[in-house]
Amino acid sequence: MVDLTAKRKSVPKSRGWHLSPRARDNIAGYLFIMPFLVHFVGMIALAMVFSLGISMLKTDLLTGYEFVGVENYAKMLKDPLFWKALRVTAYYTFALVPLGTILALSIALLLNQEVAALGFWRSVYYLPSVVAGVAVAILWQWMLNPRFGLLNQGLAFLGIKGPRWLYSESWAVPGFIIMGLWGAGGSMLLYLAGLQGIPTPLYEAAEIDGANGWQKFWKITIPMLTPTIYFNLLMNIIGSFQVFTQSYIMTGGGPNNATLTMVLYLYRKAFEHLRFGYASALAWALFFIILIFTMFVVKSSESWVYYEGALT
Amino acid sequence: MAAGDRVQATTRSETDWQVVLTKAPRIFGKIVTYVILAIGAAIFALPFLWMVSTSVKPEYLVYQIPIVWIPPELDFSHFVSGWKILPFLAFYRNTIFLTVVNIIGLVLSSSLVAFGFARIRFVGRDWIFLVLLATMMLPGQITLIPLYVFWAKLGAVNSFWPLIVPQWLANAYNVFLLRQFFMTISPELDDAARIDGAGWSKIYSRIVMPQAKPALGVVAIQAFAWNWNSFLGPLIYLNEPRKFTIAIGLSLFETQQSENMGETMAMSLVALVPVLIMFFVAQRYFIQGIVISGVKG
Numbered sequence A: 001m002v003d004l005t006a007k008r009k010s011v012p013k014s015r016g017w018h019l020s021p022r023a024r025d026n027i028a029g030y031l032f033i034m035p036f037l038v039h040f041v042g043m044i045a046l047a048m049v050f051s052l053g054i055s056m057l058k059t060d061l062l063t064g065y066e067f068v069g070v071e072n073y074a075k076m077l078k079d080p081l082f083w084k085a086l087r088v089t090a091y092y093t094f095a096l097v098p099l100g101t102i103l104a105l106s107i108a109l110l111l112n113q114e115v116a117a118l119g120f121w122r123s124v125y126y127l128p129s130v131v132a133g134v135a136v137a138i139l140w141q142w143m144l145n146p147r148f149g150l151l152n153q154g155l156a157f158l159g160i161k162g163p164r165w166l167y168s169e170s171w172a173v174p175g176f177i178i179m180g181l182w183g184a185g186g187s188m189l190l191y192l193a194g195l196q197g198i199p200t201p202l203y204e205a206a207e208i209d210g211a212n213g214w215q216k217f218w219k220i221t222i223p224m225l226t227p228t229i230y231f232n233l234l235m236n237i238i239g240s241f242q243v244f245t246q247s248y249i250m251t252g253g254g255p256n257n258a259t260l261t262m263v264l265y266l267y268r269k270a271f272e273h274l275r276f277g278y279a280s281a282l283a284w285a286l287f288f289i290i291l292i293f294t295m296f297v298v299k300s301s302e303s304w305v306y307y308e309g310a311l312t
Numbered sequence B: 001m002a003a004g005d006r007v008q009a010t011t012r013s014e015t016d017w018q019v020v021l022t023k024a025p026r027i028f029g030k031i032v033t034y035v036i037l038a039i040g041a042a043i044f045a046l047p048f049l050w051m052v053s054t055s056v057k058p059e060y061l062v063y064q065i066p067i068v069w070i071p072p073e074l075d076f077s078h079f080v081s082g083w084k085i086l087p088f089l090a091f092y093r094n095t096i097f098l099t100v101v102n103i104i105g106l107v108l109s110s111s112l113v114a115f116g117f118a119r120i121r122f123v124g125r126d127w128i129f130l131v132l133l134a135t136m137m138l139p140g141q142i143t144l145i146p147l148y149v150f151w152a153k154l155g156a157v158n159s160f161w162p163l164i165v166p167q168w169l170a171n172a173y174n175v176f177l178l179r180q181f182f183m184t185i186s187p188e189l190d191d192a193a194r195i196d197g198a199g200w201s202k203i204y205s206r207i208v209m210p211q212a213k214p215a216l217g218v219v220a221i222q223a224f225a226w227n228w229n230s231f232l233g234p235l236i237y238l239n240e241p242r243k244f245t246i247a248i249g250l251s252l253f254e255t256q257q258s259e260n261m262g263e264t265m266a267m268s269l270v271a272l273v274p275v276l277i278m279f280f281v282a283q284r285y286f287i288q289g290i291v292i293s294g295v296k297g
Helices: A002-010 A021-032 A034-054 A071-077 A080-111 A118-130 A134-143 A150-157 A172-182 A185-196 A200-208 A213-241 A245-251 A262-272 A276-304 B002-010 B016-055 B077-085 B088-119 B125-136 B141-153 B161-169 B172-183 B188-195 B200-211 B213-229 B232-237 B246-257 B261-281 B283-295
Strands: A057-059 A065-067
Touching (some): A034 B141, A080 A172, A080 B016, A118 A185, A134 A150, A134 B016, A134 B246, A134 B261, A200 A213, A245 B246, A262 A276, A276 B141, B077 B261, B088 B200, B141 B161
Antiparallel strands (some): A057 A065
């Protein structure tokens, strides 16, 4: 710092005013983060305020609006479709997230055993999670076709008569969950990285103390992996609650609203029924539901996530 | 298991037959591992293979039970006929345009913001960074409708602006990822450059950015996959088929042609191919990205 000021003194002042290095850094700092500031103020903070405002209106955005206070929220609590959408989304999330965690962790554990051609296995398991989107939803619609679908043909091969999947009220969401499990590769990579980050001396010390493989797994591997599990849980819960493309493309929310997810319901209310006020109220409900569950995970993490000093 | 090696190391002094005995379960374990991995990999890969198979077989084989995996003759007519039903060339052009523009915008804006947070000490920096982290938790649905109103008032619905501007204004997740990476680049060179009279913009462009290429690659590749697959945004903002991206074009195609599975699979494959190619070309970046963002989170 001394050098800097010394240097600056030798430069002739071309302007009438002088800025201290600290002031210059303040200006430079704000200039650099300007894109985020504009984004945050203009497209997040203001938009949130407006969103709250719109949620208290009855408006189609074309013919005007009417202030209705909390009526949209009151209506929502009595709307059977809202509760249906909440149940569907919660069912999907709380089945997919634990199953996906177990699957991803299992694959990562297998891949962590010094297997040959690791890169090949990793790619095969990871690829499905990269190609998310409409094409994959269409592919799975075909996969889950009761008669010709690969899944039911595979089950028939094993002597099992597969269900009607997307055509059945009780099997449509399980179909989505299977599709979701196919995309477990992203979490798997994170677990694999976490596993590779566990220092080997820990295992060596445990062996000297006579620990067997099972004990090492539960007393070292799992505790050391809890930060990764925690991160994955949060991201997957938040992501799963916002599931949309599958139900929009594959079932349109049917049969009989069995796959009506929160975001699909919100989308319909806003962009098909043009009830933007009600849809905004739904968005806030979704926000608070996600918040409650993430806070629950965050709070509980204090008792089960193990942070080793070095691992940050 | 990795632990197996260590067990062996401690028993090196034992006689050969004892080594064989301790090795036997290990070899058996290896075989089991590979068998499970292979079955799992087959299950994960089959949907893709089936998609390819469906798209290149003649119509009468598509609904054949049991499945004919390799058709007697390859039939690419689904690709030709499907491509003509909707303006797929325009969908492709629009998607490539949006993806390229947004990769540039996202890399540029996110790296500038990340540089500010990582390198410059300014009043309120840590607080603003906390705000940035908090926005990562915010579901986009909250701002969806007000932003739609905003763009509608500007008359920008059915244009690419609503899909471009936000990405030129940085994205919290990418800022976080890049900031973490920038922090690992030693500031010694910065100091040297400052002594030589370089300003922050020079340090950004000449010192930090060149060293951050791997992380920038990660952001670019994720931006590519995200933009290519993006669905809800284009669905809301674009309403003229000639402006459609491949994702909503395909969704439109599916509602019109769902009877013809061969064509539907062919066009889905056409939509996926760029992502698949990118995955195999730049896999390293995909994998690094997920590791950087996850482990340091």
